[in-house]
Each structure stands twice: as C-alpha cells, then as structure tokens.
Amino acid sequence: MKRLVIVGGGIAGLATAYFALEKTKALGEPVHLQLLEEKDRLGGCILTEKVNDFVIEGGPDCFLYEKPWALALCEKLGLGERILNTNENRRVFILSKGKLHELPEGFMLMVPTSFMPFIRSSLISWPGKIRMAMDLFIPRKRSDEEESLADFVRRRLGKEALEKIAEPLVAGIHAGTPETMGLKSTFPRFLQIEEEYGSLIRGMLARRKMVRKWEKQAGPRRTMFLTLKGGLGEWIDRLREKIGEERIGLKRRVTKVRRGERGIYQVQLSDGTALEADVIILATPSFVTARIIEEMDLELSKILLTIPYVSSATVSLAYRRSQIDHPLDAFGFIVPRSEKRRIMASTWTSIKFNHRAPRDAVLLRAFVGGANNEGLVSLDDEEMLRVVREELKDIMGIEGDPILVKIYRWEKSMPQYLVGHLEKVGRIEERVGLQSGIFITGCAYKGIGISDAVHDAEIVAEKAVEYLKGA
Ligand SMILES: Cc1cc2nc3c(=O)[nH]c(=O)nc-3n(C[C@H](O)[C@H](O)[C@H](O)COP(=O)(O)OP(=O)(O)OC[C@H]3O[C@@H](n4cnc5c(N)ncnc54)[C@H](O)[C@@H]3O)c2cc1C
Known part of the structure; x- marks a missing residue:
C-alpha cells in the first residue's frame, strides 16, 4: 500500500487528509495515511473552549x-444543521x-454603496467624503506594476478612507499594515x-445588486459570516472522527524530510524516529516548511x-449584562492606528452569535498585537489583561471585574x-514541482482565511492522489 x-x-x-482519503476511496485505491502534529491537540489556530456555558474561540x-x-466541507461532514448565522444587528x-462612530450602512468593505447613510456619517469629514466620491471619475491605473493596498486606496478613495476605514479593517483581518x-x-x-x-463605487453597486438577487434565490438563508453552534472546534472534532484516530499522531514533531533509496522519503521526527513515505504533504507554517525541506532544497x-509572520493575541472577557451600561448594539469596533490605542479591535461575541454566553451574561473579545503593536503579545497575562481593561473602560465605559x-x-x-507575494508563490510552486512527491499547502500561500485553506487543501489532495496513482 502507498x-x-x-x-x-x-x-x-x-482538510487535506480528509479529501485525500475520500479521493482514494472513490478510486478504490486504499492508502496508508499518517497525519503528524507537533502539539497535543488538533486544530492549529482553531481552538474552541467551553467554560461554564460560555463558548470561547481562541483564534x-x-x-x-x-x-x-469551508461551508461546503461542513455540509459534507454532516454539520449543515450546526451552521450558525450571525444575529441581525450587523453594525x-x-x-x-x-x-465610536458607526461604519455607515451600505459600506462594502471600504467602499460606500448607500448615498444617504454615507452623507450623514459622522465618521468621515466633508473633504474626505468628496474625495471618496471622486472614485467615480478617477481613471484606471495604466501600469501593471503591483501597488500596495495603501497606495491603491489612497489613489482611488483618498487618505482619510485609508486611515479611518481601510487600515483598521485590514488590521482586523490580516493583523498587517496596508503600506506593505x-x-x-x-x-x-x-x-x-x-x-x-x-470605479470601486460603481463596481460595488453592481455587486450589491447581484448579491441581493442571489440572496433571494439561495436555499437556506445564510449570513456573510458563519460559524458552528458549538464553535469551530466542532469542525475539528468531526474531521478527527472522519480521518480516524489511528491515522493521527499527536506530539509528533517533524524535523526533516530526506529522499532515500528508490525515491522513498524519510520523514524524521524530533524523538529520533523516522517514517517512510511515497508522498508528503507539508501543511505547516512556511517558516517551518523551510526548515523541514532545507536539506533537500536550500533555494x-x-x-x-x-x-513574514506577525503575532497577535486574543483576550476574551465575560461580564454580567448588568455590569455594562453600553447598549452593545453592534458586532463590535475596530481601531485605526492613528488612535494610538493598545487594542486593534473588539468583537462583541455574544451579540454577533447566539450560543456563546448564558442569557444574563455577555462575552467580548479584544485583539492585541499585529504588525503595529507586536511587542504587546509578550506581556504577561496580568499586564495584558490590565491593558485590555483600561482600553475597554476608556472606549466603552466598562468598569466592573x-x-x-x-x-x-x-x-x-x-x-x-507583501507586494510581490503572488510571484513569490509562483516561484515556490515551481521549486516544489521539482521535488516529485512533495506538496505544500496552508495559509501562507493562497489566502489567509480558513475557507481559502480548505480550498487549497482540496486541490493539493487531488494532485497528491494523482501522483500516488502513478508512483
Ligand atoms: C487570532 C486569529 C484569528 C483569526 N480569525 C479568523 C477568522 O475569523 N476567519 C478566518 O477565516 N481566518 C481567521 N484566522 C486565520 C486562520 O485561523 C488561519 O488561516 C488558519 O487557521 C490556518 O490554518 P493552517 O492549517 O494553514 O495553519 P495552522 O492552523 O497554523 O496549523 C499548522 C499546524 O502545524 C503544526 N506544526 C507546526 N510545526 C510542525 C512540525 N514541525 N511538525 C508537525 N506539526 C507541526 C502546528 O502545531 C499547527 O497545528 C485567524 C487567525 C488568528 C491567529
């Protein structure tokens, strides 16, 4: 058996393991699959904890x-009934x-698509609004040279849109800075x-029309952000079941991969043991993959x-509802760098999703670190909590313990x-292609979100199974 x-x-x-098993089963070609994880738990960045009726997402x-x-995989795994929409108040x-100022209704990412809420907004100054509207008249860029996100937003929507909207939104998603x-x-x-x-505004208006049409046609109504009733950890548990415990090795850190005789690979582990493999898929962070592959391909x-990678931290805090005077009438807030705060954003978790806190309590979470404040991630727990509580007190008036x-x-x-990332990924793929039987996947290459990771996992599993057939 391969x-x-x-x-x-x-x-x-x-996801790669799941898809590879499905595909080999369909072909009637069983495979001996081993998944090796260095920690004592699965999930990587996905980590759900349940404490006293609170469902807390660490990542x-x-x-x-x-x-x-991601949605398609959840449904395939029989988790369709567990999918949870966001609540109605999507501010x-x-x-x-x-x-705190509301991001005007109708904004799609950083682009306004509803006239009146945009005009009435207290967030952007009048010169800033006029500059954003100029997007309708600014011609397309001629050269093919890649711009940074910041240069693009400044060129089309102006500096204020960049500083007040694009930068904090992007910091919230990528923990990065639009300048690079x-x-x-x-x-x-x-x-x-x-x-x-x-024009971004014209394009987003057209998109909004399309989205409304497709929402009408769609089957079960879904919201833009989705999760599972018991948290994303449910997904990891289901994947573990489907893959099978016997195929999973926890606390098994891979240090090196070597090509042995007859093209068979040796997978070296930190405990001194080794496994043989016909095909290897590296789904590790790119800097770890670099170390594992170094001896085989230094370039x-x-x-x-x-x-590059950036560090961040999340701090989840639960309160009795009566401890908080703020109406909590939104999903949370984001913080532009220009505000010089020590948190990047706060999600009002139990407002965004049901099933996250008992009825008389609320669950909030704050994001610390990211490209602009990475040093804060190394604060000890006591200090980090103090920083977060000071910020929440200042911004939302929360005083209690x-x-x-x-x-x-x-x-x-x-x-x-960074600028040039796609070319870099192209070069990586070229070099990986030279090592027959080695594949790489994960969030470092073709999309940082979990859905992108699932998409690439399916493509890579297909390629690996194709290779196995011929090996
Ligand atoms: C705080 C935070 C919030 C986020 N929020 C969202 C969100 O809301 N929505 C979204 O779509 N995305 C979000 N993301 C991004 C998303 O979590 C990641 O893109 C995704 O989980 C990455 O999956 P991965 O499998 O590529 O990498 P990882 O989850 O990092 O998994 C890599 C695994 O490899 C293991 N490993 C490392 N070295 C070795 C070794 N030598 N041997 C064996 N195993 C090893 C690690 O222990 C780890 O389990 C967030 C990320 C963070 C950090």
Whole structure:
C-alpha cells in the first residue's frame, strides 16, 4: 500500500487528509495515511473552549459565506444543521478621536454603496467624503506594476478612507499594515472591479445588486459570516472522527524530510524516529516548511523564509449584562492606528452569535498585537489583561471585574502577503514541482482565511492522489 504522510494538524492538514482519503476511496485505491502534529491537540489556530456555558474561540470565530469551500466541507461532514448565522444587528463601529462612530450602512468593505447613510456619517469629514466620491471619475491605473493596498486606496478613495476605514479593517483581518501588503494577493477583487467598472463605487453597486438577487434565490438563508453552534472546534472534532484516530499522531514533531533509496522519503521526527513515505504533504507554517525541506532544497527553503509572520493575541472577557451600561448594539469596533490605542479591535461575541454566553451574561473579545503593536503579545497575562481593561473602560465605559477571562497568544501565526507575494508563490510552486512527491499547502500561500485553506487543501489532495496513482 502507498504511504502518504501529512505534516501539520491545522485546518489545512486536516482538510487535506480528509479529501485525500475520500479521493482514494472513490478510486478504490486504499492508502496508508499518517497525519503528524507537533502539539497535543488538533486544530492549529482553531481552538474552541467551553467554560461554564460560555463558548470561547481562541483564534478564528467564523468563516465567510462568500468563499464557499469551508461551508461546503461542513455540509459534507454532516454539520449543515450546526451552521450558525450571525444575529441581525450587523453594525460595526470605528473609533475616531476617542469616540465610536458607526461604519455607515451600505459600506462594502471600504467602499460606500448607500448615498444617504454615507452623507450623514459622522465618521468621515466633508473633504474626505468628496474625495471618496471622486472614485467615480478617477481613471484606471495604466501600469501593471503591483501597488500596495495603501497606495491603491489612497489613489482611488483618498487618505482619510485609508486611515479611518481601510487600515483598521485590514488590521482586523490580516493583523498587517496596508503600506506593505500587496493588493493582488490580499484584495484581488478590487483590482478586477477597477478593471471592469473603472470605479470601486460603481463596481460595488453592481455587486450589491447581484448579491441581493442571489440572496433571494439561495436555499437556506445564510449570513456573510458563519460559524458552528458549538464553535469551530466542532469542525475539528468531526474531521478527527472522519480521518480516524489511528491515522493521527499527536506530539509528533517533524524535523526533516530526506529522499532515500528508490525515491522513498524519510520523514524524521524530533524523538529520533523516522517514517517512510511515497508522498508528503507539508501543511505547516512556511517558516517551518523551510526548515523541514532545507536539506533537500536550500533555494526553496530561502524563498519560504521570505514570507513574514506577525503575532497577535486574543483576550476574551465575560461580564454580567448588568455590569455594562453600553447598549452593545453592534458586532463590535475596530481601531485605526492613528488612535494610538493598545487594542486593534473588539468583537462583541455574544451579540454577533447566539450560543456563546448564558442569557444574563455577555462575552467580548479584544485583539492585541499585529504588525503595529507586536511587542504587546509578550506581556504577561496580568499586564495584558490590565491593558485590555483600561482600553475597554476608556472606549466603552466598562468598569466592573470580568467574571471570566481567557487569553490566547498566537506567536507568528498570521502570514503577511507583501507586494510581490503572488510571484513569490509562483516561484515556490515551481521549486516544489521539482521535488516529485512533495506538496505544500496552508495559509501562507493562497489566502489567509480558513475557507481559502480548505480550498487549497482540496486541490493539493487531488494532485497528491494523482501522483500516488502513478508512483
Ligand atoms: C487570532 C486569529 C484569528 C483569526 N480569525 C479568523 C477568522 O475569523 N476567519 C478566518 O477565516 N481566518 C481567521 N484566522 C486565520 C486562520 O485561523 C488561519 O488561516 C488558519 O487557521 C490556518 O490554518 P493552517 O492549517 O494553514 O495553519 P495552522 O492552523 O497554523 O496549523 C499548522 C499546524 O502545524 C503544526 N506544526 C507546526 N510545526 C510542525 C512540525 N514541525 N511538525 C508537525 N506539526 C507541526 C502546528 O502545531 C499547527 O497545528 C485567524 C487567525 C488568528 C491567529
């Protein structure tokens, strides 16, 4: 029987294992599959904890409906009934000059598509609004040279839109800074819209019409952000069941991969043991993949090491509802860098989703660190909690002691897609292609979200199974 080893038990590795097993089963070609994970638990960045009727997400809390692969996998795994929409109150606040202002209704990402709420908004100044509206008249960019996200937003919508809306939104999603992020790899849709409509506003208006039409036709009604009733950990549990415990090795850290005799690979583990494999899929962070592959391809390893990662932390706090005077009438707020705060954003978790806190309590979470404030991630728990509580007191007026606190640190967990990222991924793929039987996947390459990871996992599993057939 052919041997397939998958390294990394995050969503990328688990989804790859699941798809590879499905595909080999369909072909009637059983495979000996082993998934190796260095920690004592599966899930990687996905980590759900249940404490006294609170469902706490340490890492991601949702996936996007618009990118259908995560939803499709959940449904395939029989979790359709467990999918949870967001609640109705979909407002988001942005902190500006110390006060929370609503992101005007109709904004699609950073682009206004509803006239009156935009005009009435207290968030953007009049000159800022006029500058944003100029997007309707600014011609397309002529050269093919990739812009940073910041250059693009400044050119089309102006400086105020960048500082007050685009920058904090992007910091919330990528924990990065738009000045260095490549537009093509992070928001390719904006480029397509500019190309097709000559204006972001015109393009987003057309999209809004399309979305409304498709929402009417769609089957079960879904919201833009989705999760599972018991948290994303349910998904990991189901994947573990489907893959089978016997195929999963926890506390097994891979240090190196070597090509042995007759093209058979040796997978070296930190405990000194080794496994043989015909095919290896590396679903580890790119800097780990670089170390594993170094001896086989130094050049590939060097390119992998040029993908930088940023650290962040999440701090979840629970309160009795009566302790908080704020109406909590939104999903939370984001914080522009210009506000010089020590948190990037706060999600009002139990407002955004049901099933997250008991009836008389609320669950909030704050994001710390990211490209602009990475040093804060190394604060000890007591200090980090003090910082977060000071900020929440200042911004939302919360004074009382939380009834529950959970802190999760995510060291070097968010890959940064800089200008030129897609070309870099092209070179990585070329070099990986030279190593027959080795495949790589994960959030460092073709999309940082969990749905992108699932999408790439399916493609890579297909390629690996094809290879196994011929090996
Ligand atoms: C705080 C936070 C919030 C986020 N929020 C969202 C969100 O709401 N929605 C969304 O779509 N995305 C979100 N993301 C991004 C998303 O979590 C990641 O893109 C995705 O989970 C990455 O999956 P992965 O499998 O590629 O990597 P990881 O989850 O990092 O998994 C890699 C695995 O490899 C293991 N490993 C490492 N080295 C070795 C080794 N040598 N041997 C064996 N195993 C090894 C690790 O222990 C880990 O389990 C968030 C990320 C963070 C950090």
